Amino acid sequence: MRFKDRVAIVTGAASGMGLLASQQYAAEGAKVVLTDVNEEAVVAAAKGIRDTGADAIGIRVDVRCYEQIENAVATAVETYGSVDILLNSAGGCSTRVHGRSEPFHQLPIEVIEWGVDVNFKGPVLFCRAVLGQMIEQKSGVIINMGSVEGITGSGSLDYGASKTGMLGLTKSVAIYGAPHGIRSCCVSPGPVMTRPAMANMWTRLGRAAEPEEVTKLILYLSSDDAAFITGSNHTIDGGRSVGAR
Numbered sequence: 001m002r003f004k005d006r007v008a009i010v011t012g013a014a015s016g017m018g019l020l021a022s023q024q025y026a027a028e029g030a031k032v033v034l035t036d037v038n039e040e041a042v043v044a045a046a047k048g049i050r051d052t053g054a055d056a057i058g059i060r061v062d063v064r065c066y067e068q069i070e071n072a073v074a075t076a077v078e079t080y081g082s083v084d085i086l087l088n089s090a091g092g093c094s095t096r097v098h099g100r101s102e103p104f105h106q107l108p109i110e111v112i113e114w115g116v117d118v119n120f121k122g123p124v125l126f127c128r129a130v131l132g133q134m135i136e137q138k139s140g141v142i143i144n145m146g147s148v149e150g151i152t153g154s155g156s157l158d159y160g161a162s163k164t165g166m167l168g169l170t171k172s173v174a175i176y177g178a179p180h181g182i183r184s185c186c187v188s189p190g191p192v193m194t195r196p197a198m199a200n201m202w203t204r205l206g207r208a209a210e211p212e213e214v215t216k217l218i219l220y221l222s223s224d225d226a227a228f229i230t231g232s233n234h235t236i237d238g239g240r241s242v243g244a245r
């Protein structure tokens with residue numbers, strides 16, 4: 001019960017690693033505010049957690065909209081009294097999400113804007129929204145989901161650039177937050193089996209990660225076991241980013 005009486009806000013909590021981390025935070029005692037642009041799925045996900053006897057609420061939040069972000073943070077504080085953890089998990093490759101196959105220089109601008117806004121601007125805005133509360137509490141942890149493609153670069157330029165941005169955001173929040181007892185870490189996965197196609201991506205270990213392998217790391221970094229860890233990136237990629245191929 002590492003998160004007993006702590007309050008976690010998770011973005012992109014309706015599916016994949018955001019959902020799994022939400023379930024695991026709750027199983028270890030946290031009260032969880034699940035947020036996602038997919039309202040039906042996030043409300044159902046929160047109900048699923050409540051059905052286990054834990055505390056959770058599901059709120060529709062589009063991370064591109066600061067007003068909705070601020071509303072979710074206010075709801076967390078009003079309902080549960082604090083914001084101890086923020087997990088910025090909402091994200092994805094813009095071409096996959098929008099079903100596009102053109103090269104980058106021919107992509108519609110809206111697709112590229114979606115990529116930068118969801119993968120990078122949203123996390124920056126969410127940090128803006130929670131930091132005041134965390135400073136007041138003199139504690140807090142912000143975990144940002146990067147990607148191995150933020151380290152190696154990516155054929156999806158907006159995705160790769162945004163995920164590199166998560167490394168900078170993490171370091172900057174660590175500098176900003178340290179005097180107030182706030183930590184920040186970035187988790188940069190290689191392929192993760194949140195969808196079957198990830199099994200086709202090369203890694204040195206010859207497989208993609210199971211989502212639990214990544215959420216275990218997220219939970220560790222969110223916990224007091226990682227009290228001396230801040231400003232760092234944690235690559236979990238089966239060796240995809242090391243050596244020459």
Ligand SMILES: NC(=O)c1ccc[n+]([C@@H]2O[C@H](COP(=O)([O-])OP(=O)(O)OC[C@H]3O[C@@H](n4cnc5c(N)ncnc54)[C@H](O)[C@@H]3O)[C@@H](O)[C@H]2O)c1
Nearest residue numbers: 012014015016017037062063089090091092147191192194
């Ligand atoms: N799956 C992988 O192989 C992999 C690898 C590296 C990094 N990542 C990163 O990990 C994170 C989670 O990935 P996943 O595969 O578990 O996710 P997923 O695709 O299963 O879930 C992403 C969630 O984000 C939500 N979302 C999309 N747009 C949103 C918006 N505007 N506002 C709020 N929510 C929005 C979706 O509705 C969805 O529930 C992402 O940031 C992703 O880039 C994933």
